[in-house]
Amino acid sequence: LSRIGDELYLEPTESGLSLRTVNSSRSAFASFLFAPLFFQLYEPGIAGPDTELFRCKVHMKSILGVFRSLPSLEKSVGKCLILLKPRASRLVLQLHCKYGVTKTHNLAFQECERLQAVFDTQRCTSRLCAPARVLAEAVVHFPPTLAEVTLGTGPGGKISLQNYVEEEAEPRKTMVTQLWLAEDEFQSVAMAPGSHITFCLKELRGLLSFAEASNLPLTIHFDEPGRPVVFTLDDTVLEVHLVLATLSDLESDSESALTNGASHVPTLSDDFADDLESYMAAMETSEGGSGGPPSP
Secondary structure, three states: OOOOOOEEEEEEEOOEEEEEEEOOOOOEEEEEEEOHHHOOOOOOOOOOOOOOOOOEEEEHHHHHHHOOOHHHHHHHEEEEEEEEEOOOOEEEEEEEEHHHOEEEEEEEOEEOOOOEEOOOHHHOOEEEEEEHHHHHHHHOOOOOOOOEEEEEEOHHHOEEEEEOOOOOOOHHHOOOOEEEEOHHHOOEEEOOOOOEEEEEOHHHHHHHHHHHHHOOEEEEEEOOOOOOEEEEEEOOOEEEEEEEOOOOOHHHHHHHHHHOOOOOOOOOOOOOOOOHHHHEEOOOOOOOOOOOOOOO
16 A cells, blocks of 8 residues: 555444555555454444544554564564544554563544545456466566556457557667466456556556465456556455556547546546546545545
């Protein structure tokens, strides 16, 4: 999450503890939902008939400071207590270490409105599912400074990964890297012939490293270029979503503007369809706010 946004949104719900973030341009959104079974003890709090459970946001650097050395924490910390104190405006993170040592961190937070991306993976026309290791080993061949990568289909049902090259770039000064993955590398493939999408690689690298360490398969849901792509991880105690904006085809810009329901000016570049912002319900439903989430 720290590779995407500068603020961490915490929202306890009956379904579990939700951790979310969004980048400054609102072209990338990620959420982790830890089910109650993930914890030894989980108490979301009490919501009134006309009120919701309390939610807040903290600076990402503050959280990283508490968990900055995971190998050391795994050896010395037995359990972690997360306590949200709305009246004191403090998020308490208490680490119970060996030999009776307790480390308590009191982090200041801000009360916030709900952050939610509205999407429906069931309506996506294309779907890929593969072990995270397959995709992690594939993106290793691209330089760390690479911004965008294109995922598409090829002859024989192969799946291609290629660095995105702008049309105005000089061919002599451009290096093109393309990988072909056989269909049997994936657990399931459902893609229309000739389909392709271009998205940022930086945010995906972080999710791939987490998925590979967790030994969870990664599922990719997407439609035509310009529509958001959704990466998901699913487990009995964990549910992860990463939603990224995709590059729109120039020739289909006028058509996608009608089908995507985006009525705002893109914020990334002239040709980067930030349709995700229409999905990003900045459902900042503070007290007195009304209205439900926009339809997908």
